[in-house]
Amino acid sequence: MKVIRRTILDKAFTAITALPVVLLVAALLVILTPMLWRGAGAVLFEGTVEWRKMQLAEFGHGDEAGIRAEADQAQAARAAVYEMIDKFKSGVDAEQLTDRAKEIYRGFGKELQRKDMPREQYTMLRSLSREIRDKLETAFSSSDIGQIRELTNDVLQYETDDRFKGTIAREFFQLAREYRKAAATVNLNKRSEYARDLAELEQIIREMFGPRPTEESPALAQFRYGATRWDQAQDLLFRLLWKEEWVEKQPGQPLVKIAASRKEQFAETELKGMFDLVENNLGRMLNPKWTFYWRYFTDDSTPGHYFGGIGPEILGTLILTILSMAFVVPLGLISAAYLTERTHEGPVIRIIRMCINTLAGVPSIVFGLFGMAFFVLFFLPLFGAPSKPCILAGSLTLAVLTLPVMIRSSEEAIRTVPQTYKEASLALGASKFRTFVTVTLPVALPGILTGVILSLSRVAGETAPILFTAGIAVGPVPKSLLQTTRTLSYGSWDMAVADKLAALVPHNQYGMVVTLVLLILCLNALAIVIRSRVLKRLKGH
């Protein structure tokens, strides 16, 4: 009985102690799984023809002829959409039509000036064309179909007039005829509403398919292409089909968001077929293909983090980490040796140790400010280097940040080396230094490597210390250690707080974070492998 109770108690104790570990693992999984999932979207996704066009034009990757052919096919599929929009627009968009009429009027005026003709004939034609223009403008802004017919008929009377034959003015009549046709199909009372929504629709179509082939290419790369990813295209399709509206369901209640069908809204118009056309043929218009974008890890990005990869970020993180390790490992080892190998534990050592312990708890932003004040503003100019943030200053700051960790773990490691080893070496006539280098250090190496792993992870993931000393969000790839660099941690931070673009490319943000986590994991795995090999050698198997 007693034994059973003891066993149960024992098991309960084990369960209770295991619980926090299980909770921790579960929490980690809950946090990491969606992150990994979304981060994977940066590398593995359904890329559209727009994505391939972008890769070809911005990064030079891909088969040019194939992509051109694909783009032409997609463009052919889209043509019907553009046609429908243009047709509808000619009946609705008073502003555009008015502009067109003004343009024709001006063009005609110039044409007349070039022709050598009598003064009064010129004045007459000029005033006649002005009259036509004004009539058209009135018709364009009218919502009475009778008035529109009357006005357009008036204008079309002049079509047979010889004076307008062969001039630019004949476009007036074409415009009038088209408008009359379009106006007949449109609910003119809703015209202003249509015009507003049409602008929105056009914007969505532009985001989906990119600028029309006839338009000139925008200066900013992010506007040069349509939806590069199929999931983006799906979102845009939803926005195309459904209009977000805020309605007051009950007076005094907060407004409620509803999705109103645009198909119904445009049901009576020329545009009614477009929604089904896009919905059913979006695949042909964008041609999504599963894409494994391994170049994500090597490509630069343009503009900002909109397109492309995170190659410079990975490079910057590695350079900063390795360089700061190069500073911190020897420094940490020497300090640890000084602290442990002294036989006399005086007040100086105690004070130093207290300082180290305090430094280990200082927030990293303080180190960042220190790095700027000391390394950037004071230390670098001392050697004639420009007093600007740079990789060197950043890695030195990171080294200072992680020095306490390194010292403490090395100290522990050195302390755990059995005294008997040191005695044996000293008894054979070795000096203290020789003993430290040939006996203590190799035996302490696994523990020291643990310190290196800890420091490495900390350095690779820190943002605050490089804020003012080395990091930039967007900029060139550094060519020397005296230039700033992009890093994964800084990039993630910048995307999260400062960059509006991040909302448009969440996959990139997650991709960066996941890459950082994986990079640290890889570096750690490497260090752990080295440590286990050292341990194996020490144990003699």
Added chain:
Amino acid sequence: MLSSTGRALKDSDGKPGSIQGSKEERVSGSIMATRSTEKHHSSVIKAEHFSFYYGSKMGVKDITMEIYARTVTAIIGPSGCGKSTFLRSINRINDLIPNTRVEGRMLVNGQDVYDKRVHLVNLRQQVGMVFQKPNPFPKSVFDNTAYGPRLQGINRRGDLQRIVEESLRAAALWDEVKDDLKKSALALSGGQQQRLCIARALATKPNVLLMDEPCSALDPIATGKIEDLIDALRNDYTIVIVTHNMQQAARVSERTAFFCLGELIEYDSTVKIFRNPGKKQTEDYVTGRFG
């Protein structure tokens, strides 16, 4: 066979040195060919009113004794009597402990080891030490044995190989490890490790070998092997062995010193200490009435 390799070891030592690194001949210059009852009575180690303090606590006090060349001298006594302290003062390995202080003189080969001019490296190369727990370095058997010679600046592969083989043969370990000198020393058994430590100490060609309870961590068979080894080395080295085991002291040593509470109570030939001790305390201890 063993003693002859031991002699070869001595013969190959071309550069005699003192602990001050001068050209002075070692005291034990000549080689004693056979083990005989007739002993050299030249002293290698000589303590003169030697006291050792840990801070204010006394380790040993006012020890005066001579340890003779090519003799196995056992130091026995109850725990905490200062026998290890005394032994560890001879090669100054006690210096590792902070806040220690000595009085009197401790002469090795005629030199006071606590003299400021003494070069610790030279001292420790002449006075080898074997510790209580086998403590080979976590390196290969070869590297362990070659550690001392390398410190002396011997780096030629051939020389090192010769010294390693001689030392391992002298420590009766060669036949067991000759096939795999690259093997880690930690893979050896406890007894083998201890013999490796002896080989490592012998490789620096000392003339004194200090053994601090070398068998206390070993089983009886390994202990027997170490004792055989001590027996084989007695003609070439001056051995000082601290032991808790009185039978062992009786078996291996020619002279025995009995320490109690930091003082040297009696120091005489082993036969006399165990058969016919001069002091009551000694008699009580060796007959097992106390301690």
